[in-house]
Amino acid sequence: MSLAKIFDQYPDRRYIMFGGKGGLGKTTFSAATSYYLAKKGKKVLVFSVDPQASLTDIFQRDIFGKGPTEIIPNLYAQEIDADHRVKEYQQEIRQKILDMYGMEQIPEEIESYIQAAAAEPAMEESAIFDEVVDIVVKGGFDYYVYDLVPLGHALYYLSMASVYDAWIGKITGLRQQMREYDQVAAVIQREKELDEDAILNELLYIKDRINKSSGILTDKAKTAFFFVVTAEEMVIKDTVKAAELFAKFDVPLSGYIINRVIPSELKEQSIPEYLKNRILMQEHYLGVIEKEFQGQILASVPEMQRDVTGLDMIDKMARAMFGDF
Ligand SMILES: Nc1ncnc2c1ncn2[C@@H]1O[C@H](COP(=O)(O)OP(=O)(O)O)[C@@H](O)[C@H]1O
Ligand SMILES: [Mg+2]
Known part of the structure; x- marks a missing residue:
């Protein structure tokens, strides 16, 4: 052959x-x-x-x-x-925090967290x-x-299951972060609950995308x-x-x-x-x-x-x- x-x-x-x-x-x-x-x-x-x-x-x-x-x-x-993509992620996360908590500006400690997270190799791979x-x-x-x-x-890339896990980690991490921040800054609108539906939808969307691409990668026919x-x-x-x-x-x-x-x-x-x-x-x-x-x-x-x-x-x-x- x-x-x-x-x-x-x-x-x-x-x-x-x-x-x-x-x-x-x-x-x-x-x-x-x-x-x-x-x-x-x-x-x-x-x-x-x-x-x-x-x-x-x-x-x-x-x-x-x-x-x-x-x-x-x-x-x-x-x-x-x-x-570039990582920068977009960062911006997305900032925007989410601003929207969810009705803030004008990202607090310094959160900003430094966002910066640190972007430096992780997993972030680049995920991007x-x-x-x-x-x-x-x-x-x-x-x-x-x-x-x-x-x-x-x-x-x-090929073991998509682990990539999927990383994604879930990213999202639940974000959720966790929000909660922690919520506790720290009790002054800010506590009543504003996390939009669980939006997160779930995002998760499902990502899952669908990953299924599509991992389906291709492990498909002998393709x-x-x-x-x-x-x-x-x-x-x-x-x-x-x-x-x-x-x-x-x-x-x-x-x-x-x-x-x-x-x-x-x-x-x-x-x-x-x-x-x-x-x-x-x-x-x-x-x-x-x-x-x-x-x-x-x-x-x-x-x-x-x-x-x-x-x-x-x-x-x-x-x-x-x-x-x-
Ligand atoms: N058959 C070959 N003859 C001469 N140079 C080659 C040959 N195959 C690869 N190279 C050279 O070897 C180097 C490494 O190749 P590359 O394709 O970049 O490797 P990889 O992507 O696996 O890291 C490049 O400079 C490339 O031009
Ligand atoms: Mg190469």
Whole structure:
């Protein structure tokens, strides 16, 4: 089975993800796959859920926080501005407090709490997740390619149950906060009860959104998840572990792509001992990969002469992954 065939054979798998440790080539493969699909006439959105996003670098276009930006016909790229979203959350919370208590201004201690909460990593992740849900629920593209964060974090997005819990925590936390504040500032309109209905409605709304997006992520018919590996011991070990974990979360795995393979023909040429050793080591670990992921390897991509940035290199990479098109 090849990568191109998988896409041909499963046209309903419209949510595409590449998983793997940092630096293995997830962003590169996301960009090249999107490019390939766009060239085949599909309307594609590749978006980054990585706070250290690098779609801007690979496409050599400043797209950060600008929404879906057209790169070539049919190919749109988006980098999520999590900070902006967190600021919106903060404003939302301030507004809620002002409305509920009929205040003119947020008291200092509450403001410092709001500031502290925004600095928590969970807040950023939740903001990114929220934006992803927006993107997916909104629709309008044939394919969605997720430029994922490294493995551990990717699990966060994929195990939606925990995300849902985080959301409930956020809302009940807000409720708790209100109550505490109520006690502290007894002077202020005590009779104004929390609008329980509004909170419940918000909770149900969020639940519905999460069900929609997690339904997509764990749906074998709609999702293709690929692991990126390289011929190195630690990477292989981590990947095996991660695959087991993903199986537990019922994330459907489509297969493995080997990246950065040094062409073994080089061996026949007069090359330094150093490079010869690298190739020998690689051959060993390619054997291990073959054994571990038997029958699930979809492509083997060579180490290129230079890093992959700009459309010319992306085109080269797409051809290395999918063959000529
Ligand atoms: N096959 C390859 N040949 C040469 N450079 C590569 C190759 N694959 C990835 N790279 C480079 O490696 C670096 C890390 O790749 P990237 O896709 O950003 O990894 P990740 O998103 O998994 O962290 C980038 O500079 C990229 O251009
Ligand atoms: Mg990346």
